[in-house]
Structures are given as structure tokens and as C-alpha cells.
Amino acid sequence: MLSLCVSLDVTAIRRQFPALQKSEQFVYLDTAASAQKPETVLRAMDAFSRQQYANVHRGLYPHSDEATDRYELARESVRSFVNAQHRAEIIFTKGTTESLNLIARSWGHATLKKGDAVALTLLEHHSNIVPWLQLKEEKGIEVVWIGIDEQGHVDRKELSRILRKGNIRLLSMTGLSNVLGIRPPIADIIAEAHRSEALVAIDAAQLIGHHAVSVQELDCDFLAFSGHKVYGPTGIGALYAKRELLRSMPPFLGGGMMIREVRQDGFIAADAPQKFEAGTPPIIEAVGLTAALEWLGKIQWKDIEAHEAALMKTAYATLKTIPGVRILGPRRFEEACGCVSFVCESAHPHDLSELLGQEGFCLRAGHHCAQPLHEHLGIPASLRVSLALYNTEEEVRSLGPAIMRAVKTLIG
């Protein structure tokens, strides 16, 4: 039984977010798109930019050394945050999208042949669909879809049947749906995929900010996430990959930093992680990410989970009282995490989002970069409430009357 005993001091947490101190109403329910940043992240980036900034791995002068240390400290922060065994298993990227593309462009391009298949679930975000469809076009690989039930649970029988076919080389799936808020049992699924000799990549863009992630416990082969979904800056994310995979993967982008040696007729790539980090990396953002992970690390996961479960309970209760509203995804709030999406029979999501926005409620409307899922659900768009540790039950509760006011404006 999930405990809803909340010991998180939300008032104190909110005080640490400058964006939440506006004088006008600002109810931010769009953290699934991007999280607001605590003061400590903004300060760390500002102070580093003003006092210690230089390029990394380049100059033989103290400032450059210091910048390099800070950049590599960020790698250690991420390693520790996802509980990877080795620091060199952490590649910095622009974000989840680039991380997933790196898997497809490097590992996928070098390894997959015509007849091989990559399996995806219907829950996936476009960033975990399009790179594989590109490989399908280029190399003739198969992209196989695993269905979901009406609440968003992955169809395990179909998954087992697909894995038994024997040509699935990779299962690439989300750890937490950015639309339905459903959390597939990835540990169990990874073990099953490995028994069929398929590798597993986890899109942890949503999962990373809501639950502890341990790549060693999960035993996933790849895991991707973005800094801005864990209260850090945009422009930086990470890819975790097992060391033995990184050894055989070819470089992703070519350029500075990723080489050991360049001659007129060829080059020798550096070892991981540099092999995958061509060009000047997001140095200031790495400093911000370190600050974000340190900040988040001071809060117990069990407290975050309990607070967000209480918010979800309120969100379900609030939405269920509104006539014409249909919640997509799990029937029970206990099964949803991070976000809940819904449609309202009398109002288009865009109109609701616009009218709610005029009152200071920030909700995302659209297909949330998950068109195959929306097509499966038989709707063009939905409205999403996403929750974070700085949201309050009062904020979520106040959404109910606001939605009813918006609907009244639209239908008269």
C-alpha cells in the first residue's frame, strides 16, 4: 500500500524557485515539458560563468583545468545519480532526444542489418520513434510495435510473443509515459528481453525526475535523460551505456575532442566518453546540472514520491468531478505518476489550455510528441496536467473550477 504520509516542506521548496515567486497567479503544471530551476542552479551557472569559465580539455592554464574539473565533476554527479558503475559510461548530450539518436546513429547503424528488428511500445515519445524509423528507411530494419491496454499497461503477452520471434535486437521503451503517467515494469521487462538476447534502451526523460533510477539494478543497456527535467538547465542531457557497448560503438559526430589522432588520410577515435562528445560541450550547463542533482539529492525519494502521489490523488479527484472530462490512462491514481492527461467532450484542448493560461494555469495541450499513442486512443489531442515536487494540492484543486469556467466560456 502506497503511503500518502507527506513530510516534504513544499513551502520551503517553493521559496527556492525564483520563477514561482511571481505576484500574479502562476500555477505551473507543465513540468513534464520542462522543470523550473531552483536558485542554487541559477547561481552555480552564473558564478561559474563570471569567475571560472574557460573551455575544457584544452588549455594548459589553471582556468581551463578548473573548468575541466567542474565538467568531469558533472559526469561523476550523473554517474552517482543513476548509479552507473563507471564514469566513462556517461556521455553528455544535448538531452534525451540526442541521446536516443546517438544510440540509433552509432550502435544501430553499425550493428543492425536488414531483417533485424527494434521493438517499441505505443507509449513512446517521437524522440524514441523517429530515429528508429530513420534506420528503417536507411537499412531496412523492422520496427515492431508492442500494444497497450485501455489504461496504458504494456501488453506483456504481445511483448513475449514479439521477443520469441528472435530477431529483436533492441527494445527501446519509456520508463514513464509522458502522456498517460503510466510506469511500465521496466526491471522485469529488461530481464525478459535479455533472456531473448535483446538489448534494452530506456527513455528516462520523465522517470528521472520522479523516482530513483539505478542502471545497475535495472541492468538496462542504455538509458537516456535530460537535465531540464530534473530541475537543471536545458542544453544538457546524458546517455548511459554499458562500457562494453561503448567500446565497440563508432563515434557519433566527428570533430574536436572525440579523436586521439587525425592524419590526412584518417583518424583514430578517442575512448569513451570523449569519443561521443565532439565539439565544445555544454560546460556551463554541466555545472548547472551538477547543482540540480546535488539539490535533488538532498531530498529523499520516498518524500518526493509520497508528495507526488498525494498530488496525483488530488488531480484524479478534481478531474473526476468535472462533467464531460475523461481521464486517459490508468483508472486508479495509484498507478499514475508525473502526469495525467484528459479530454473534455465539450471543449478542444487548445481552447482550454488558452483560457486556463489566461488565469495563470500552465498546462500543455496537443499530442505531446506522442502521435501514435493519440492515434491509438482515437483522439487528435489531449490536455496534460504534470506534477512536480513544488506543486501543491491547493494548486491542483483550484484547477477544477478553472476548467469549469473555461468550458462555460466556450459553450456558453
Add this chain to the structure above:
Amino acid sequence: MDLYAEHILEHHRHPRQKSPIANRTIEHTENNPACGDAITLELKIVKEMITDCGWGGSGCALSQAGISMLVEKLKQMPIEDAISLSPEDMRALLGVPLTTRRLQCAFLPLLTLRNVIRKWKGKPLQTWAELFEEDLA
């Protein structure tokens, strides 16, 4: 003035000519990939003149009110006048302030009109990018 001004809501609640027409000459569907809004416009064209029009579709209040307001103007309009309706004309027709995030909703009716006529003329269809560039000019 608010985006959800009374005239927009009135057209949204009571859309005009939202039905197929008899003996249509041409029809065309455009959608807004960002939100799934779709409009199908049907025209009956006699001697370079729009003699009848109707439409179908689903979407937000702005796109649906916009096409409802547009079709009211189209009947008995020469084709050349219809194809020269500009983004500026569409803004004037809607008569409400448009934010960047709603431009595609606002211009979906115009893009559908442009492309149903282009299709009839056998010309390549206009893209969103071209329409937005015209709006900025």
C-alpha cells in the same frame, strides 16, 4: 479584445455552412499537425466564380470559427479574389489579437482555401512556411 470574443464564440457555437454541398467542383483537406485540427473545404465553381461552398472538420474554437467566418464571404466571390485573400485579410476577418502560439489555428482556414483553389488550378500546394513568410512581410 480577447481571443474568445463574442463573435468568435458565436461562430464556434453555431458554425455556418458546415455541411457538404451538392455538385461540388473540388474539395481539399488541410490539418494542423501540431494539434490535429482539420478542415475540409468544398467549392462549387462556375465560370471562375464560387457559387456554393461548404465545409467539415474539427478543432479548436479559433480554427473552426475562422472557417465559418471565411465561408460566409466566399459565396459569389470570383476565384481570383478568393485566392488573393491574404494573411492580413484573415487577421482582419477574425478581428482578435493573435499570439504566436495560435497562428496556425488562425491561418488553417486560409491555407485550406488557398490550397483548394491551387488544387483546382493544378498548381503545387502552398506550405505553412510560405504562408507565415507572407504574414511577416
